[in-house]
Amino acid sequence: MTDHVSQPRLLLRRLHSVMASGGKAQDKLDRVVRVIAQNMVAEVCSIYLSRAGGILELFATEGLKEEAVHQTRLRVGEGLVGLVAERGLPLNLSEAPQHPRFVYRAETGEDIYHSFLGVPVLRAGKVTGVLVVQNVTPRKYRPEEVEALQTISMVLAELVTSGELVDQEELAEDATDIGEPVRLDGMVMASGVGAGIAIFHQPQVKITKTVADDVDEERVRLEDALGAMRLQLEEMIQHPDLAHGGEHREVLETYRMFAYDQGWQDKMHAAVQSGLTAEAAVNKIQQENRARMAKIPDPYIRERIADFDDLATRLIRIIQGDESNYRTQLTEDSVLIARNVGPAELMDYDQQYLKAIVLEEGSVTAHVTIIARAMGIPVIGRVSDLLTHVQTGEHIIVDASSAHVYVRPTEDVIESYRSNLEIQEQLFAEYAAERELPAETLDGERIDLFMNAGLLVDLPSLDNTGACGIGLFRTEFQFMVSPALPKVDEQTKIYKAALDAAGDKPVVFRTLDIGGDKQVPFLPRDEEENPAMGWRAIRIALDRPALLRFQLRALLYAAAGKTLHVMFPMIAEVAELRRCKAILNKEILRLKKFDKEPPVDVKVGCMLEVPSLSWQLDILLQEIDFLSIGTNDLMQFFFACDRSSPRLADRYDLLAPPVLAFLHMIVQSCHEANVPVTLCGEMGGRPIDAMALIALGLKRLSVSPTSVGPVKRMIRSVHMGQLRDFMLSNIKSPEHSIRDSLTHFAKDHGIKV
Incomplete structure (x- = not known):
């Protein structure tokens, strides 16, 4: 193996020649494993491909028994091959049989082989197969040998994903019947409601040539493209929508820093030097980065995957001279559908028509979420199997108030959405009209309503809501x-x-x-x-x-x-x-x-x-x-109850008598000491909960901007004397919660909750 690993360009050209020749895909695959085994001095070279249901099937081998081809199958996670597929990372062992995941299959005859090197065959960030070499002699393969096999696997991905070996429809077996209405649930990442036709974000680019004819020429292409990409980012930083600065501008500043990362550039140059074209080199390094970063437990690092995907895609498009502007040519209200989106890519879309974003991945602290929030675009993320449920041009309704995505909605859903939107717009108009009115009860008690914020984009809500x-x-x-x-x-x-x-x-x-x-x-x-x-x-x-x-x-x-x-x-x-x-x-x-x-x-x-x-x-x-009472944390410590646990989410009620008695004691102590006290947890933003709080004597609430209007309306419909008498008579109730009693009180007294 050591004699030829220093000649990766020659091996790449031989493989390219095999794949460019005529004949059936299976015949090409059989020839590929022979070429790899011969050139890397390996006694075994095998290729396993992904099948439906999380199965890896042996498709070709040089060195193992021929009768095992198409007969040996492993589940993802089973055996060493399954482990490579599960992790999406290389596995390098000098004594494979001693590994706890080793699985012996008698039909392969691989029991005599000690050394094992397996690398994933990656395409679009997903493992589509596993490429393995083995030797009888126990040895740990050197880093340059691992790198060589990874490069080969990237070239091999062209043949594997052609559809000739495994029907691509087979791998989409979980897709729903197109045409059926579907409601998908996810996580709210940026609030709001939007609707339009589905458009697919297309981060993946087609690479038609992987093997370089002239390495020096490819190096120049890569350098020129890097320079052009940096210029694009500099222009993006000066975008008028970001002129006032804030967190979203800082995001792009950080993003620009990634583009200048020397380690990233060095890896791409090394890939070009090994014999790949500039675009293939960028793609190879990004596939490896994605697989590696996805396994890192640090959520911040995982969330940067989309940033590097964005950079790599942008760089490949520049290398290939792709100046298409499909993102800026939207002609009607649209909903962006994607696994993930980079922050710079989002800036390319026409904001006039982009009404919402739905992601398979994403998080509330991802850079694209920050940018979307700054632009006022609702985002729902963590939608499982999103890309298998939606086709381009289908009608989508995104309701970030309930974290629902309606795909191909029925007429009644559409009508309900329209009605809800009209009601919402009417309520917003009414709240806006009441923004100057004081939050004062019917019997003259004044409550000061403040708002919570964390982004500069939240600040216009201070005037819009009339918060104090x-x-x-x-x-x-x-x-x-x-x-x-x-x-x-x-x-x-x-x-x-x-x-x-x-x-x-x-x-x-x-x-x-x-x-x-x-x-x-x-x-x-x-x-x-x-x-x-x-x-x-x-x-x-x-x-x-x-x-x-x-x-x-x-x-x-x-x-x-x-x-x-x-x-x-x-x-x-x-x-x-x-x-x-x-x-x-x-x-x-x-x-x-x-x-x-x-x-x-x-x-x-x-x-x-x-x-x-x-x-x-x-x-x-x-x-x-x-003093500020932070009920979000206080109440989970009060009940010794993890608020993120689904099993405990509804176990304890914040309108339980022990909670109300505890808060009443705190409020009374603050009043006696003449120290202003504010409640700033989510509890204060729900009108029925806020009713209880003001009855306990709280005169200051800090709530989300969208809660100011509803809470103020509730306050203006309350007679505080009646409410306080009711609350103090129920605060020592042995019941689990007084929520139902309080709700009935509100209904009986015409309180708007």
Whole structure:
């Protein structure tokens, strides 16, 4: 094997010659395994292809018994071949029979072979087969030998995916009958409703030539294309829609950084040097990147797959001179259907007609989701088998309020959608008309409604809803999309933009609440059995004080000449709060030392999310200017109930008497100490829950922008005296929940919930 691995170009040309010759595909495959075995000095070369139902079938071999061809079958995950297919990564063993996954099939006669090297045959990011070489002598194949076999497998993918060996329809056996209406469920990633014809995002490009005639010429083609792609990205950064900056601009800045990644470029150049064309080299490296990154547990890394897919596709199109602009030639309302989309690719679509996006993959923190949210495009992701249920041109309705996607909807669904949309638009118009009206009960009690935010694109909602201010500005999002710790000046720009947009209205900034399910790429992490209760939020900040110090510095800079409201999350004891305040005070002194303009005032608060803090309320309320109750975390700790567990999702009700009694105690303590208290969890955004909260004495709620209108309408239809009497008579009920009783009360008293 060692004598010829230094001549990969010769082997590639021989394989290309075999595949370009006439004859049946099976005959070509038989010749291919002989050529590979001879040129790589392997006693065995075998090719297994994917069949329907997750089966791998031996299609050709040189060295194993001929009678095993088309007879030996393994499930994905079974045996060493199945393991390669399952992982999508190479497997290199010097003693294959000793591996715990080794499966002996007597009909193959492979028991005499010790060394094993298997690589996946990848196409469009999916494993379509496995290429294996084996030797009798125990040996670990060298990295360059593994690389050579991976290159061969990429060329081999042309023959494997031609449809002559395995009918492609067989591999789509799970597809539904076209024409039948289907409702698909997924995860809401950007809210909204949209409808239109299905258009398929086409990230894969057809590569017709894989073997280079002139390596030097291919190297020049690759370099020229890289330069052209970088120029495109520079122009994209200057897009007028991104001129005001914010997280979505930062996303593209990060994306541009990926395009300049030296490691990525070096791998592509090495692939060209091995004898591939420029476009085949780009495709090979991307297939390997996708397979490797998909197995990494870090969610941030996995979410970057789409970014590199986007870059690779863009680069291949430039190499091939493909200047098609199908994305900008939409002529009617359309819904984009894709496995995933890169952020730069999304920018190519005509925003006038792009009404929604539906993805098989995706996440709420993926770059494309951030861009879509900034553009006001609804997104539903994690839709299983999406691409097998939809065809181009079919009517799609995307309802991100319920996470439903309707494919080929029936007339009654279409009519219901139209009716719901009309009702929604009418309600929005009514809420907008009421935006200047105070959130005041029928008997004259005023409730201050604030809104939660985390993106600059959320800020226009402050005026649109008539909210009193931002009761919770989540600062962690900027950190979650950045590959490195954002610099102080970068943070300052975001915070200043939020303050400027709010004008005279207050903005309450929560310091970093990272960790748990909100990981950042620049901090090492350990696996935790209970991440929600682990190393997160203020615990990270106090262990890594530079993080907190730089963030507080940026907040102080941004609030120059204004009032700064800052609060600390996940405080479990007053001692932690005092440590945070000490760091803040040092940063305030630093402003004076460097003659920087300070805020006119700094208001300090904390989140009540950990129940232990409630037993120090008397001390705590002497230390802070305001308190925020974060019911999302507080209630899961209160009930010892994982809110992400499907089995427990409906087990406990937030309108349970113990919850209401606990919250009543906190609110009363704050009133007695004359400390403003706000509830900023999701509980406050549901009108029936908000009814209970204001009856307990809460005068301030911070909710999502879309909840301001409905909650205000509820408040304006309530007689507080009647509601408070009802609540206090039920707060000690032994029932599981008083939700039904409260709902009946609302109905009986004409309260709009």
